[in-house]
Every structure is written in C-alpha cells, then in structure tokens.
Amino acid sequence: MPDTLPQDDPRAQLLSAVPFAGHLGITFDEAGPDRVEGTLPWSAELCTAGGVLHGGAVMSLTDTVGAVCAFLNLPDGAITSTIESKTNFLRAVRSGTARAVARPLHVGGSFIVVQTEVYDDQGRLAGQTTQTQAVLAARNT
Template identity: 80%
Template sequence: MTSDTHTADLLAALPFAVHLGITLDEATRDRVGGTLPWSAELCTAGGVLHGGALMTLADTVGAVCAYLNLPAGASTSTVESKTNFFRAVRSGSARAVARPLHVGGSFVVVQTEVRDADGRPVGQTTQTQAVLAPRKG
C-alpha cells in the first residue's frame, strides 16, 4: 500500500492537478490510482464533467506511473496521448488507474482506465512519455 506522504509528494509536483481536486490513493511502479470529484465548475452543458478534466485525470495518473518507472535522475514529458470516451460523468467522481504497457530506455507507454463512481467505464487513455536524461551543467 502507498503512504499518504508518498502520494502527497508526487502530487506536489503537479499543481494543476491539485488545483482541479485530483487526489492519488496509490502509486507504485505497476499501478497508480487517482480520483477527480465531480464539480459543477469542471462541467460542460448539462452538468457533464468536461472531457478535458477527465483527460487531465488520466494524464496525471499516467505521468506519475511513467515517472515511477524512470531511471534515477531522468524526467519525463508526454509526447503522445490518445483518449476514447465511453460515457459521461454527471455526479460522484471519476477514478483512473494507470499501468505501464512498455518501459524502455527512450519511452514509457502507459494505459489508463477511467471509471465512474459506480465502476462503469468512462474512458481509456494510452500515452507515450519520453524518458529525458538529466540535464548537464
């Protein structure tokens, strides 16, 4: 199980995610989980949680998953992201779970499933994260 301090430290590096209300409840090399509560401020017409907010949730947990799989001293940046949406979120929350599909020396590919509070699939994101070597000097 992941400690609250560990997940808080990871989120501290992602102020936009914190601003939106995203929380992490698990963070290991093999699995990262996080939640975004429904909020009227994050909605489009009809009280539907904005797709961009859902993509931010997926990108956040996916980026943390990639980061946890980096070699020491390396950093990462998203170079490609593809999202499919299956249903709207009109209340409750959205929960995302990211798992690495490929961990290599140049790229980490992560797949993130997003579900609503009832466990129904909301969307799926596959993203490619570059492995960036530490900057010198």
Template identity: 70%
Template sequence: MSPSETAAPSPADLLAAMPFAARLGIELHEATPDRVVGSLPWSPDACTAGGILHGGAQMALADSVGAVCAYLNLPPGAGTSTVESKTNFLRAVTSGRVHATARPLHVGGTLVVVQTDLRDDRDRLVGQTTQTQIVLAARNGATS
C-alpha cells in the same frame, strides 16, 4: 531525482509536484511503478453543457495519473514528458467521482507507454487514455 535514487515518494509528495492537478482537485490514492490510482470529483464548475464532466478535466486526471506511473518507472536521474496522449470517452459522468488507474504497457530506455482506465462510482468504464512519455536523460549531472 528519480524515485529509484531515494525512498519512494508518497502520493501526497507526487501530487505536490503537480500544482495544476492539485488545483483541479485530483487526488492520488496509491502510487507504485506497477499501478497508480487517483480520482477527480465531479463538480459543476468542471462541467460542459448538461452537467457532464468536461473531457478536458478527465484527460487532466488521466494525464496526471499516467505521468506519475511513467515517472515511477524511470531510470536513475531521468525525467519524462508526455509526447502523445489519446483518450476514448465511452460514457458521460454527471455525478460522483472519476477514478483513474494507470498501468505501464511498455517501459523502455526511450519511451514509457501508460494506459489509464477511467471509471465512475459504479465501476463502469467511462474512458481510456493511452499516453507515451519520453525518457529524458539527465544533462551534465543535473536531474529533471
């Protein structure tokens, strides 16, 4: 069911629908169609050489928060899936948390494009992800 058919899901409900994100330690703090905010703590087991938070962990954060943003902008009965994602890494993260803020750049009948800014605890931009999500219409009355 899309969010427009029911009461808006809570950040906890949205995270529960993404077990991989929860397993990584991603948290959702705010979730509206205009802005989704989440974070991921730095941890030694999510690092690459030199204690730097792995880019894949940061991309998982951006993808998860961006996907929630796309989902919250779907028409009734539709689903979504990522078809393209591009991340620019701008600064290493060696402690604290990475904070993600996703905003829709385009909401159409076929595609939703979301930009997610990644910032460190000092509010420095550490990365930026732009992802394209396809809008999947419900089939035979079923929802995605």
C-alpha cells in the same frame, strides 16, 4: 484518503510536483510503478453542458495519473515528458468521482507507454487513455 496528507507521504510529494492537479482536486489513492490510482471529484465548475464532467478535466486526470506511473518507472536521474496521448470517451461522468487507474504497457530506455482507464462511481468504464512518455536525461539548470 484524507484531505491533507503528511508531507512525508509519497502521494503528497507527487501531488506537490503537479500543482495543477491539486488545483483541480485530483488526489492519489495508490502510487507504485505497476499501478497508480487517482480520483477527481465531479463539480459543476468542471462540467460542460448538461452537468457532464468536461473531457479536458477527465484528460487532466488521466494525463496526471499516467504521467506519475511513467515517472515511477524512470531510471535514476531521468525525467519524462508526454509526447503523445489519445483518449476514447465511452460514457459521461455526471456525478460523484471519476477514478483513474494507470498501468505501464511498455517500459523502455527511450519511451514508456501507459494505459489509463477511467471509471464512474458505479465502476463502469468511462474512458481510456494511452499515452507515450519520453525518457529524458535530466537537464542541469
């Protein structure tokens, strides 16, 4: 995916709604209600000891990709908020790019449950996050 997306590209619009994700370097490669894929490049600034991509950076990737998946499954006029998130780390990401793939497990009127898997550059499963998103009526501000 190019570094700069046209403003009318839905992936650019999604990324602009989550400025923290853009700050970290997260990009969306695919975004639809059945599957959202995003990446986070490894960088020394996002690491912990030994050059391992920090768990918080990985969780930011999975939370962002999972939240977009939930958002794309909302009924018209609704908003969402993460109410629970659990991550299992299975292997360290030490270089390259972490790739996250989110799919909805349950889309209901009150909750959306999303499962997001994270892979390293060799395509090995590095972690899995399951999050529950509340389906909320939009508030008038």
